Amino acid sequence: SEAYYPGCTPYWNAILRQGSSPKNAFEETNSEANRNGTIFAHLKSMPNMLRNEIIKTCAEDATKCPFPTYDLVIDVTQVYCGGFFHFTIETWPRIGPFLDGLLAEDMPNFAIRVGCESGLEEFHPKFYDLVGLENVTLIGGEPAVFAREVIVPTEGISHSPLLNYWNMVAMRQKVIASLGPIEKSENKTVLVIIRDASRRSDSGIFNGNFLKALGDGLPDIYNVVPFRSSDEKMMACMSCQARAFMAADVIIGSHGAGLSQTLFAPAGAVVLERMAADNDSGIYAELAFLLGMRYFPVDVYAGVSSYIDLITLADVY
Numbered sequence: 001s002e003a004y005y006p007g008c009t010p011y012w013n014a015i016l017r018q019g020s021s022p023k024n025a026f027e028e029t030n031s032e033a034n035r036n037g038t039i040f041a042h043l044k045s046m047p048n049m050l051r052n053e054i055i056k057t058c059a060e061d062a063t064k065c066p067f068p069t070y071d072l073v074i075d076v077t078q079v080y081c082g083g084f085f086h087f088t089i090e091t092w093p094r095i096g097p098f099l100d101g102l103l104a105e106d107m108p109n110f111a112i113r114v115g116c117e118s119g120l121e122e123f124h125p126k127f128y129d130l131v132g133l134e135n136v137t138l139i140g141g142e143p144a145v146f147a148r149e150v151i152v153p154t155e156g157i158s159h160s161p162l163l164n165y166w167n168m169v170a171m172r173q174k175v176i177a178s179l180g181p182i183e184k185s186e187n188k189t190v191l192v193i194i195r196d197a198s199r200r201s202d203s204g205i206f207n208g209n210f211l212k213a214l215g216d217g218l219p220d221i222y223n224v225v226p227f228r229s230s231d232e233k234m235m236a237c238m239s240c241q242a243r244a245f246m247a248a249d250v251i252i253g254s255h256g257a258g259l260s261q262t263l264f265a266p267a268g269a270v271v272l273e274r275m276a277a278d279n280d281s282g283i284y285a286e287l288a289f290l291l292g293m294r295y296f297p298v299d300v301y302a303g304v305s306s307y308i309d310l311i312t313l314a315d316v317y
Contacts, residue, residue, distance in 0.1 A: 058146040065146050071108035073139070073147035074098060077115030078156055082123060084257035089164055089287070090156030092127045096167035097153065099174060103132050111137035111145065126238035131174045161287040172263050172291070175242055182246045190214065190224045190311070191244060193253030197230035202254045205274070210304050217308040222250070229258070250311055255280040259287075267292035270314040272307055274298045 058065035076094045080086035091114075101107060112133075114124050121140075128136050139145060157163035192211065196203035206226075215224040227234070227244055234240055245251065245264040253259050254274040262271055262284065271288040275297050288295035294317055296310045 055146075059148065062146075067144050067146045068111075069109075069146045070111050070137075070148070072110040072149045072151065073113055073145065074102075074110065075113040075115065075150055075152045077113060077141075080158075081114055081116035082120050085260045085283070086156075086158070087124070087127065088257075088260040088263065089161055089168060089283075090158060093164055093167035093171045094153040094156055096170035098151070099131060099170065102136075111139050111147075113139040113145075115139070115141045130178065130238055130242060131171060132178055159281060159283050161283060161290055165290060168263065169291075175264060176246065179239055179243055180246065182243060184247055185223070187221050187223045188249035189247055190218070190222050190250040190252065191227050191248035192224060193251070193258040194226050194228045194230075195254065195256065195258065196228050198256075200254070200256060200276070202274070202276075205254070206252070213304040214307060217304065218311060222311070227258075250314075252307060255284065259284040262287055262293070263291070265291070265293060269293045270311060271295045272298050272310055274300060274302070276300055 054066070058067065058069060062069040074095060076091055078086075078091045078094075081091060095102065095112065102110065112128070116124065124138055125136070128134075128138070156167075161168060192206050192214070194203055194206045195201050211224055211226060215222070218224070225244075225248075227241075229235065234244070241261055242264045245261045246266065248265050248269060250270040250272070251259070251262055251265060252272045252274070255276045259271070259273060262269075265271070269288075271284065271293050273284050273295070277300070285295050285297065294314050296314070298306060298310070
């Protein structure tokens, strides 16, 4: 459900530690937190009795507030915030309804709270860069802040491109408009996702022999292009990854997060998903169908001839 909170209410439940001892509340912090010699200069954690005083002080005079202050914070905190599929399809699109406002020149000082664990400082900014929010302030899970307004958008629904459809499509359209148009060759591009630097490697399946046989078996109008997880330069560039999928006419990949970027592929593209296990979900089939693509599941043990047959079939499908 949609939720709107004036002030900084959502943060207090997280930063107030009910079991902490009040005697530790005023232990000296570092010099950055020791702001302007205020009564909060030595504040380390908040006993409940200070809540009203701190809110009042921050609202009246930001220079006396012991925390960073913002006119608006959008809180998209959600589980699996470091999972590629979950963040791409469930969490990141939650700002979709607000995106035009956030990009406006007269937008007040704001931040986005991803509420995520440490170690992902380079992961989330790349997504927001894609939609024009370069250098946006992102708040992790621990830092306390004061916000005059907080918006908590409707939560992303787990494992469901369908139930996240409108926000997801809003982000897709913004990315395509920002990065496009893509220069395409006269030939068709077959993008093969190869997990050769992944915990679930499939480089033994989509290996050099597979790529050669695929290229030899398809008509000359097709170019086979590997998309390797070991390509550090590509993996460091989210816009490069999005452009690769925008230029793809056919996408081949094992069930897994790499197929999330089908979100950026053109309508009419062909998606061949190698089903790696009997209990693999239908999330990528759902994503492809929603975006007007032609989707085919492929058996885990299927040989290259099956992929060639399906691509050839899709040409007349």
